[in-house]
Structure formats: structure tokens, C-alpha cells
Amino acid sequence: MKTMHKEHTLTKNQQIIFDLIDKSPEPMKAYSILFNVQKKGIKAPPQVYRALDKLVEIGKIHKIESRNAFIACHNSSCRVAKATAFSICEICEKVTEISSAGLSKYLANFKDKDGMKYSKYNLEFFGLCKKCR
């Protein structure tokens, strides 16, 4: 029997906001999202942040912590936000999600000096992208 994952049917606000982020070629900030969805009836910050929180929780989007911005997850296996890695260009601010089996394996198995393993991580690499080099 295959493991079943609950399909998270997105609510109206979640869907509107996810679609917007998903179509964006770059990470979107909360107030930029707000501005873009006001025509659809989402008028106040809490509505945006609530949807963002939920979307992050179920792994549909990720927060780029160093930029306070959000991108859609393109890593189809990612149902929960627990192991994320990104590359960030310090010039054009392009952000790409890294999916490297080697990297995730290494980090998922990483133990610190006390032998402690961690359930979750977020890694952000910085440098120059191809275009900006």
C-alpha cells in the first residue's frame, strides 16, 4: 500500500496567493503580494500572512529568510517544508531552489558534536548567477 498524503485543497485565498507566487519569476514579498491581490478582494495583511503561513506549512511555497520573500516549491516531493536549500544571486537577486540528492542526504544525516540530529534545515547559498558573473 502506498503511503497516502492528504491532498491539501487550497482555500480561496490560499489559491489566489499561491497562483500569484507560482507565476512569479522571482520571490515575492508579502506587501507586494497584497498589492497584487487587492483587486481579488484580499485587502489586509493578515489575510496574506495567514495564507502564506499555511502554504509554507504544507510545503507549497518556501520563505527565503534572508530576503523576507516567498517562492513556489518546484520540488514536487516537497509536501512539508523541512529541508530546503536555495542559491541566491547577490546582484540580480535571482533565487533558485536547489534539489540535490547528495546535499539533502548529507544534511539530513548531519550530526553535531553532541550527536544531535535535526528534523529540519534551511540553507541559503550566496554568489553570482551565470548572467551576473
Add this chain to the structure above:
Amino acid sequence: MKTMHKEHTLTKNQQIIFDLIDKSPEPMKAYSILFNVQKKGIKAPPQVYRALDKLVEIGKIHKIESRNAFIACHNSSCRVAKATAFSICEICEKVTEISSAGLSKYLANFKDKDGMKYSKYNLEFFGLCKKCR
């Protein structure tokens, strides 16, 4: 000849703020720092943020991005903030800087699918610390 590193003599505000963070057992937030140094004459946010920016730049402190908080660097080799890793307890919020030669070597040499190497990274692990398990 040994490589010489410029000694960054801290300015008054930088020293006051570094001392406070260095003595703190936990990451400090900017406005908590501000509150704590007002008796020493540092009265406004820009004074705090300027010192923080400089201290981060020269590697004396690190910013914990997921917490918007700052901790002193206890990794003596760390003169520039370019390769940082932390463990964060999701219950008590204890933060520890990880210094693992293996980890830093792995990440410093990591190449993405396009063969791109990165000059800088920040890694945050989340889990439960010993006490909280």
C-alpha cells in the same frame, strides 16, 4: 610570512553593542539591544543597526535570519561572515553555532547542477535541544 588580517578596532558604539551581545546567553534582537544600551547613550535604531551591520560584516557577530536576532561569533577563525551554520531549538529557542570541519568543507565545495560554486552560505538547523527533548 603569515597572512595578516586587519585588526578591526571597534568603535565606541560597536564595542558597546558587541559586549552586550557577547555576554548574552541567547540571540538578541535589535530593539532589545537598543533598550539595553540606551543608558549608555545609544538612543536611536540607526545607531544600533549601523553597529550591527558592521559587526556582521567583520564577522564578530552573526544574524540568525529565521529569528531576526544576533549572536556573537565563537568561532575564532571567523573574520568574515561567509560560512555560517547554526542549530536552533524550536522550543527554548537556544541557538548554537556549529563548527564542523566536515560540514564546512562539504558546503564550501558544493556545486549545483550547473557546476556553480558559491562564495557564501548560511545554514540553519531546527530541532529540539538536549534539555527540550
Add this chain to the structure above:
DNA sequence: ATTTAAATTGTTATAATATAACATTATGTA
């Protein structure tokens, strides 16, 4: 010692990011 340039500091105001609190409406289920 005096002048100059650069860095640092001081100050006010405001921008940007995020949440608290509570009222209302919609949805699913007993």
C-alpha cells in the same frame, strides 16, 4: 599645529514586515 577628508555618530522621520484581537461568514458533520 592646521587643514582636510573620511568615518562615525546623532537625530528625526518614516518605510517595511508582521501579528493581536475580535467580529463575521462559510463549511462540514452529528
Add this chain to the structure above:
DNA sequence: TACATAATGTTATATTATAACAATTTAAAT
């Protein structure tokens, strides 16, 4: 239906961070 739960709407406010410019200090050059 009636009840519980989740989602939404709304106002206000908390938190984090920077812009802009004036004043002062420091270091170096003359």
C-alpha cells in the same frame, strides 16, 4: 437543524529596518 470548526474580514498596532541629513570625531597630510 444545530453545532463545531475553519476560514475570512477588519481594525489597530507591534516589530523590524532604513532614508536623509546634520554634527562630531578621527586620522592623515601638509
